[in-house]
Every structure is written in structure tokens, then in C-alpha cells.
Amino acid sequence: MKLNHYHITFTFAWVLGCIFFLLSCREAETGQAAIAQQNQVIIQQSTVNWEAAQQHALFNDSQLSKQQAQVLKIATLPLLLPNEPELIATGIMSAGEDWYAASMKHEGFSVVVSGSTRRVTVPGVEVPNLPEYRKQDLRVTRAEGIAELAFTAYGAIYTISVECEDPENDKHCKNESYILELANKLLRSKVNHD
Amino acid sequence: MSIFISRIPDLLRLCASTLATRIAFLGLIGCFVSLIITGCQPKVSFNYKPPGELEPDSGQGRVDYTVYLGGMRFPLEQSPSYANSQVYGVGGLHGPAGSQCDERNYSYPWKDNYCETRTWDMPMCPSGKGHQGQDIRPLDCTDSVHWVVAVEDGTITHIGSYSVYLQGSSGIRHRYLHLNHDQLAVSAGQQVQKGQRIGLVSNNMGSVQTTIHLHFDMYSGGLYIPTYMSLVEAYKDLLDQ
Numbered sequence: 001m002k003l004n005h006y007h008i009t010f011t012f013a014w015v016l017g018c019i020f021f022l023l024s025c026r027e028a029e030t031g032q033a034a035i036a037q038q039n040q041v042i043i044q045q046s047t048v049n050w051e052a053a054q055q056h057a058l059f060n061d062s063q064l065s066k067q068q069a070q071v072l073k074i075a076t077l078p079l080l081l082p083n084e085p086e087l088i089a090t091g092i093m094s095a096g097e098d099w100y101a102a103s104m105k106h107e108g109f110s111v112v113v114s115g116s117t118r119r120v121t122v123p124g125v126e127v128p129n130l131p132e133y134r135k136q137d138l139r140v141t142r143a144e145g146i147a148e149l150a151f152t153a154y155g156a157i158y159t160i161s162v163e164c165e166d167p168e169n170d171k172h173c174k175n176e177s178y179i180l181e182l183a184n185k186l187l188r189s190k191v192n193h194d
Numbered sequence: 195m196s197i198f199i200s201r202i203p204d205l206l207r208l209c210a211s212t213l214a215t216r217i218a219f220l221g222l223i224g225c226f227v228s229l230i231i232t233g234c235q236p237k238v239s240f241n242y243k244p245p246g247e248l249e250p251d252s253g254q255g256r257v258d259y260t261v262y263l264g265g266m267r268f269p270l271e272q273s274p275s276y277a278n279s280q281v282y283g284v285g286g287l288h289g290p291a292g293s294q295c296d297e298r299n300y301s302y303p304w305k306d307n308y309c310e311t312r313t314w315d316m317p318m319c320p321s322g323k324g325h326q327g328q329d330i331r332p333l334d335c336t337d338s339v340h341w342v343v344a345v346e347d348g349t350i351t352h353i354g355s356y357s358v359y360l361q362g363s364s365g366i367r368h369r370y371l372h373l374n375h376d377q378l379a380v381s382a383g384q385q386v387q388k389g390q391r392i393g394l395v396s397n398n399m400g401s402v403q404t405t406i407h408l409h410f411d412m413y414s415g416g417l418y419i420p421t422y423m424s425l426v427e428a429y430k431d432l433l434d435q
Contacts, residue, residue, distance in 0.1 A: 041262055043365050044415075071383075092382040094351045099361060101351035103382045112352040118365035119415025122260050128317035130416040142314035143326050143418070144371055144409060145399065146357065150416030157416045163354035166401040 045098065046117045046155045050193065053078040053154040059187035068093045069191045075100040077117050077156040078193070080186040087111060109164040109172045111182065117156045130157060138183050140176040147172075147179045158186075240433055242277070242304035245422045249282035249289075253311035254320045258420040261427050262412060263346065263364055267388045268428040269330070269410050270395070271341040276331040277304040277425060280405045281311075294405040295335035304429075306422045318417055326418035327369070327411025328425055337406050338374040338394040344386040345428070353382050355400040358392055366419070371409035372398050 059081050061069065071093040072079055079100055081088065087104040094101045101114035121127065131137030133153035140149050145167030150159045162179050164170035172178045246257030268275070276299065283289045284296040292298075309316065309324035316324040332340035344360055345368055352359040358370040358380065373393035380392050397406045412419050 041260065041264070092352075094349045094361065094383050096349070096361070098365070101349075101359070101361060103352040103359075110352070110354045112354075112359065114351065114361075114367075116365065116415075120262055120364075120366060120419060121415070122262070125258065125260060127415070127417060139315065141316070143411075144357075145402070146354070152416070159413075159416060161352075161354075163357055164400060165355045167399065168402060 040123060042121050042123070044119050044121045046119070046157075048077050048117060048155045050078070050154070053188060053193075056080070056154075056188040059083065059189040061189055061191055063088045064091075064189070064191065071095050072100055072102075072189065073192050075115075075192050077115055078154050079189040079191065080113065080115060080153070080158055081189050082111070082113060082182045083185045083187050084182070106172075108166065108170055109162060111163075112161045113158070113182075113186070115156045115158045119157060133158070138180060140179055142173075145173060147176070149179055149183055151183070239302075240274075240304075240429065241302050242426055243306065245306050245308075245420065248306060248310055249279045252279060252282040252288070252307070253309060253324055255306050255309045256319055256420055259423055260420065261423050262414075262419050262421075263362075263366055263424045264427065265431075266345045266424050266428040267343060268425065268432040269342050269345050269368075269370065269408060270332055271343050271391065272333055273429070273432050274300075274302075274333050275429070276300055276302070277306075277328050277422070277429075278331065279305060279307040279310055280329045280407055282307075286405070299331060300334065304426070308420050308422055316418065318420065326413075327371075327409050328421045330408045330410060330425070331406065332395045332408070335406055338377060338396050340395045341379075341391045342370055342373065342393055342395060342408055344388055344390045344392060346388050348386060350380045350382055350384045350386060350392075353378065353380075356398045360386065360392070365414060367413040369409075369411045369413065371411075372396055372404055372407060374398060 063085050068091055072095050074097060075095040076097055081102055087106060090105045092103045098118050099116040101112055104111045130150055130152045131139060133151045138149050138151055140147055147162040150157060160179055160183055162172055164173035167173045245259060246255035248255040278299060281287050284292040284298045285294040307325055307329055308327060309319035312323055312325050314323060316326055346362040346364055348360045348362040350358060351361045356371055358373060360368040362368055370392060374396035375398055378393040380386060395406060395408050397403045410421060412421050
């Protein structure tokens with residue numbers, strides 16, 4: 001067959017049509033610049049310093065209901081709870097072997113105190129240090145209106161969060177004094193360790 | 195154009211003239227028919243900006259490609275979902291003028307907003323301050339319709355005015371914010387399985403309203419860890435299902 005410019009033009013149009021078709025059907029990848037790195041994520045388990053924890057002032061365990069105490073018994077880290085009977089009475093406790101959480105409510109706001117001996121680390125990824133449990137070190141932050149502070153004590157990591165129905169105006173969230181007061185009122189329960 | 199139109203009869207004659215041109219002509223027609231059948235729309239699939247690349251002028255992101263929780267279930271039950279900024283997106287406080295429901299907010303690519311400018315402390319961010327998690331819009335701008343689900347097995351440890359905390363079996367605590375708290379499917383102390391429904395995406399921030407979105411963050415060792423690439427991988431898994 002003798003080729004002329006019509007053949008060439010037409011073949012070119014056909015190829016273009018097919019390319020366009022293929023482009024329309026393929027999965028567009030534009031903008032996908034990132035490739036996930038399956039970095040080695042390590043779950044680090046810290047060791048509890050019970051000797052030091054035993055020096056911590058004790059919580060009055062009679063404030064805990066039988067059910068609350070039963071749940072908290074599972075945890076194998078020092079259980080720090082706020083010395084606030086009214087809050088404790090509303091507490092829903094959850095625990096695993098290496099963590100616990102006490103979820104409490106008050107009119108207009110809620111509090112959760114939690115502790116854990118587990119943390120996620122990645123070799124080469126620098127993680128800032130948390131303050132030790134000493135009054136002067138505690139630093140309050142905000143997370144979407146939720147006041148929060150975290151610290152390390154006796155080998156575990158503890159977090160307190162205070163969340164308000166009116167985060168912009170309620171002093172329990174707006175000011176630092178309430179959460180700091182709670183942190184400084186933490187006492188150690190003996191339900192899981194003498 | 196007029197030259198091209200005047201050549202159409204010639205082209206049509208050419209199409210029928212030889213076997214090769216007939217095949218080419220049919221191929222071309224086939225391509226266009228296929229395009230019509232497939233909606234004549236380029237199929238845009240999931241794509242995303244790299245971690246740390248925030249909306250312009252919204253702060254300095256953290257470049258971290260680590261998938262901190264592999265095998266995680268994507269927190270929204272259905273796709274598509276759109277990870278992007280609420281504050282710097284269309285209709286946001288510092289974003290272009292428009293509605294939060296603007297279609298630009300409901301399109302790819304995803305954009306990281308971990309470490310986006312905030313006034314509060316965030317030691318993991320280059321500036322020391324910033325947003326702790328990732329904002330995600332559901333498939334459309336409808337309130338209290340789209341479910342969020344447990345990203346892994348775990349225990350619901352706390353339900354606040356606009357937050358739900360899930361302590362995962364991995365040791366990571368996941369936080370879901372802005373759900374409709376009148377229609378939660380879980381309660382504090384409850385054990386949940388990966389994929390189990392938790393609540394509906396809403397604009398709840400206590401007495402304040404935010405945009406319709408899920409704020410999702412991951413917390414371990416007293417720090418909010420980068421979420422973006424874990425979400426990207428989880429979303430890819432959801433799309434592959």
C-alpha cells in the first residue's frame with residue numbers, strides 16, 4: 001500500500017484518540033508525590049519504678065466503687081487519680097495491662113486522667129522529652145479547646161485532659177489553674193499495688 | 195478550521211478506501227465511543243500532597259513519611275473522603291471566600307494539616323506550635339450522615355462534649371472530634387472492634403460550631419504523633435476493598 005499524507009494524518013489522529021482514551025481511563029496519579037516509608041515503628045515498654053512510686057501520697061481507695069476498683073486492678077503501673085470525690089464518683093474506668101484511664105464528668109466539663117507505660121518510637125525520629133512530675137515543670141497546652149498536660153513519673157507517662165461544653169468561656173478550660181490544680185492533687189491508688 | 199471541514203468528504207472517502215484506513219477509522223470511532231461510555235470525564239483517582247506540605251501561608255509542616263500504625267482502618271466508613279484544612283480551606287477563617295461546602299473542599303489532592311498554624315504548644319511541630327491531627331471531610335457536606343469507625347481494636351476510654359477517645363490495642367490513643375454526640379454508637383468503657391461504628395461526622399465543638407469534618411489525631415507517649423501517612427495508607431486500603 002502506498003502511504004500518502006492522508007494515511008499519516010489519519011493514523012496520527014487515531015493514535016492521539018487512543019492515547020486520550022487511555023489517559024482518561026488510567027488512574028490519575030498527579031500530585032501523588034509521597035511514598036509511605038514503612039519505617040520501623042517500635043513500641044517501647046518502660047519499666048515502672050515502684051520504689052519511687054510508693055513514696056507518692058496515697059489516694060483514699062474507699063472513694064472507688066467495687067466495679068471501678070475491679071477494672072483498675074488489671075493495670076500494672078502506678079494509678080494516679082485526682083483527689084476529687086465528686087469527680088471520682090462519676091468515673092468510668094478502663095484499663096489494660098499497661099494503661100488505664102479514668103473518665104469523669106462535672107457539670108459543663110469533663111476530665112480524663114490516663115497513664116501508660118507504652119510509647120511509639122521510630123529510630124531516627126527525634127521526640128521531645130516530656131517534663132517530670134514536678135509542679136514547676138508542668139506545662140498546659142490546648143488541643144481544639146481542650147486543656148491538656150502530660151508528664152512522666154515513675155517510668156510511666158500520664159495525661160490529664162479537661163474538656164468544656166463552652167471551651168471559649170469556661171474557666172476550667174480557658175485558664176490553666178484548674179488543670180494544674182488537678183495535676184497537683186493526683187494521689188496514688190493502691191488497688192493494683194501496695 | 196474551514197480547511198479542515200472542507201476536507202471531511204475527502205477524509206471519509208479515505209476512511210473507506212483501504213483496509214488499513216477502515217481499521218484506523220473504526221479504531222478512532224471506538225475510542226470516542228468508549229470515552230462517551232466512560233462519561234467523557236477523566237477518572238480522577240486518589241492523590242495526595244506529600245506530608246509536611248501545608249496550604250500556603252498556613253505554617254510549617256512536619257515532613258514525616260512514617261506510617262505509625264500500619265494496617266489501620268481508615269476512620270471514615272466510606273470513601274471518598276477529603277483530608278484538608280478547615281481553617282485555610284475555602285470558607286475557612288483564613289481561607290478563600292466561599293462556602294465550606296465548596297466543591298474545592300471536596301476534591302483531591304489530600305493536604306496535610308498536621309502542624310498547621312495554631313497558638314497552642316505542639317513540640318512535634320518545627321515551630322513548636324500547631325495543629326495536632328488531621329482534618330477530614332466526609333464524602334459530601336451533609337451533617338450527621340457519615341459514620342466514623344474504630345481504626346483498630348480497642349476501648350472507648352472517654353466521651354467528652356465533642357470528643358471520643360479510643361485506646362487502641364497498639365498502645366496509641368486515637369481521638370475523634372466534632373461528632374454528633376446525640377447519636378453516638380459507643381459509650382465510655384466499651385470495647386470496640388476495628389471497623390465498628392462510633393458516631394456521625396458533624397460540626398460539634400460544644401457550644402461553638404465548626405465545619406462539618408472529623409478531626410482525627412493519634413497520641414502516644416504524651417505526644418501527638420504525625421497522622422498523615424498512616425491515614426494515606428489506610429485510605430488506599432479502603433479504596434482497594
